[in-house]
Amino acid sequence: MKIDLTAEEKKKFFEQGFIGPFKLYEPKEAKNIFKQIRIKSADTSNTLHNNPLNYDRHFDISELTNHICHPGIVDRLSSIMGEDVILWRMEYFPKYPGSKGTEWHQVQDYSYATGKPQLIPTDTTSGIPFDLTVWTCFTESTRKNGCLKLMPGSHNKMFFDETKKPSEGRNKLYTAVDSDTGFYGYNFSDFKVDNNWQPDESKAVVMEMEPGECVIFSARCMHSSFPNTSERSTRFAVACRYVQSHVKVYPDTNEFRAHGSDFDLSRWGCVQVSGVDKYGHNKFRTDNNLGQPFPVLEPTK
DSSP: OOOOOOHHHHHHHHHHSEEEEEEOSOHHHHHHHHHHHHHHHTOOTTOSSSSSSOBTGGGTOHHHHHHTTOHHHHHHHHHHHOSOEEEEEEEEEEEOTTOOOOOOBOOSSOGGGTSSOSEEOSSOOTTSOSEEEEEEESSOBOTTTTOEEEOTTGGGSOOBOTTSOOSSSSSSOOOTTTOSSSBTTBOGGGGBSSTTOOOOGGGOEEEOBOTTEEEEEOTTSOEEEOOOOOSSOOEEEEEEEEEETTSEESTTOSEEEETTEEEEOSSOOBEEEESOOSSOOSOBOSBOTTSOBOOOOOOOO
16 A cells, blocks of 8 residues: 555645655564664675765675665655655664764765766755655654754755865775764765854754654754764664756766765666656666566556
8 A cells, every 4th residue: 555645745745845754674673673774784795886985785785785765764755755756875874982073064965975966866846855765763753872863944045056066075095984974974064155154953853763763854853963972872864866857967977076085987877766767867787787677666656
């Protein structure tokens, strides 16, 4: 049965820039998936990118191959974005005890990382986001171990300018354990439109979540996280990034460098998780590097 957002949920999404949390897995199942991801992450023999970052592991970890196509994700996305939805990137975020909080940030075309847009929309509809992130926790996510924060309504105005050049981050190798800053080795404050502006923390929504829950948000909606001040609780979340099929992904790009690592796109491809591709802008993959097909949903009749 299709899991559409209700009219009230859609109204709330467009007002806030996010919606959730929603349950995708029972807590025990989520923790078991996390265990498998943690074990399989150590094996890099079939990874897509030859670098230490955790991009696109849905190409070599079967649990993530299935996760990106979860009906509870895809159905809800299609009720916001329309039937034709593609996944272009997946990454995961382990926040270990002692890790710094991620500073407030918002993005639109992901050019902050390289200086070149990684997404270019070609057929936008006013008020409808062309990209959405689904952020799923596979462990408990609490204030103490670094849960997500979201700023309602901030998707309506850009407080950060991705065309600015950061003081650091693009060439320095990022590691989650010893980063000097809270965002992939960047100081995201370098991208502020107004250097004197500060977000109003009193308006932030603290997104404490159970294992197996997800939240859907526009990357334009400002988000951040608390530091992990716990003694031994790692917070682990997976961010899946989806776009409407008219969006050009990595346009005119065969490789790029970001976060101090090189990314070869020769074997990369989008995954059509719902609907069809009517534009022909992008490369696609129908199975992962293990030969496992992506379990995409059939178009609605």
